[in-house]
Amino acid sequence: MISIEDLRLAVTLARSESLSAAARALNVSPPALSMRLRKLEGQLGLTLANRDARRLSLTAEGERFSRESAVLLDQLEALGESFTQKDERLVGTLRLAAPFGYGRQRIAPLLARFAKLHPQVCLQLDLRETPWPDRHDSDAVIHIGHLNDSLWTARQLTPNERWLCASPAYLQEHGEPSTPEELASHRCICIRENDEDVTLWHLRKGQGRKTLRIEPALLSNDGSVARRWAEQGLGLVLRSQWDVSDALANGSLVRVLAPWSFDSAPINLLVPSRKLRSPRVQALVAFLEDSLKT
Template sequence: MDNLGDIRLFVEAAQLGGLSLAGRKLGLSPAAASARLLKLEASLATRLFERTTRQLRLTDEGRLYLEHCSLALQALDDARAALSAEKKEIRGKIRISATSDFGRHVLNPWLDAFTRLYPHVIPALQLSDSLSHLVADDVDLVIRFGVPPDSSLIARPLAANRRVLCAAPDYLARKGTPEHPQQLGDFDHIVVGQSGWSSEWRLHRGEEDVLFKVPLESARETNDGGLARQWAVDGHGIVLKSIWDVSADLAAGRLTLLMPEWRTAEAPVHALYPRSRYQPPRVRALLEFLRDKFERASAQMDI
């Protein structure tokens, strides 16, 4: 703990990609920042960065040390937040990960409303259609459809969710409208990724169950859910998307719901967070806020 300031400097330098930037953030001159980093490396008998005139790059030892230092500093920040909780203060940065489409079009405006209620909370929103590693990416909360097979995470359900088939009205005017899943092969398809539900569309209606495997050789593919939705809006084919991602487009008439009587497996919206991490007041407040938002929105969409 004697060199806590040096450790903070090291973590900031790794995150910002420069020692001068880190020093400026912590109120240190470039010379002072360099001297403190050298002192830290000497105390560890380890070189943490490879230095060039243009960049600062972590060594393998530096990456290992960064992982542990980030956890340690997070624990200290959480302890400070715990003290703030006693004063009923809700403040600080909250780091959230969400899928690209949902994050941009649903979660982002909700975060604006949340920060109007709690102006001392600063959001940091990471958008990715892959599941972030909460510890490595220093994320407080992950919002995802379904639950990943990871027992180290607490999964709190927030809302029901179904995936729906949809396409642009002008595309359907040109190509016609499928009335049964067995007709899907006559249309163009848009796929997010190539595995699981994204390319194998299982639909059921009563006792009927149909599995349609998208012909990937002729389908448009992307790893970005937002782009897949936009391709559908632009009239490039049929896409299978979460109702939360396309509800605004359906309401505005940019997309048309196909075969609504045919259902897909539910993939409820969950908030995911580590079991071991202390949950600051700002995170608890956001969870309750989102639960209320999802409840109200679900009632309006009749999910």
């Protein structure tokens, strides 16, 4: 008979890059986990995972077993929540994934407040370079930018414009561009994120629209690094307003081409449709919407 531990094992394997990582997540030794996996495979008569010392990959049968195990665990969790205590306190685990920068600066402080409001909830914040689509095992995911996915429900927490900025020192040395076309003669800093074409910039002003192909002088997958480069006078950077607002306020950056609007990147909370009925997820959604509303 398949046990709850077997279901948790399958879900953990799907989340892990190696057997060692899965063993750490389950607080067992790698040999013990290997034994449990072999026993489960023998019971099912299937090979669930291909593994070696460094890598772990699920077979097609393993991926299906993991998906269905996750559904069953969710149903068991929901069954317990349906018998709520009379004081309606939230209990259990709540897993949220978010990008490194926004997660550190904006989400982590909010979760500290949420934890004080709901002390019996075990919060897990997973910061990643690209939390979507990596973290399908999460209860909710913070995603910056537009996204369409029929299996997840997107709720916009707050709008988020992208502003072109440079340091006063850079503008003093190179001059300030007054038209989008002048960007071709400037040093531009680009950020690789969400598999977007980051060297293609779209601008609009009233009814006018322009598309420019940028040749980056510097390129990084870390937005904080790109912003610091701009603050050090190395070029112009197109960055989310949440990340540069403090720099603009203290004068280390200056907004450039302010009359022109670039593509926005709203802050969204993504929730699997099956999770929407969870009291914990509902509480988190309401809390973040209230905390981040403008």
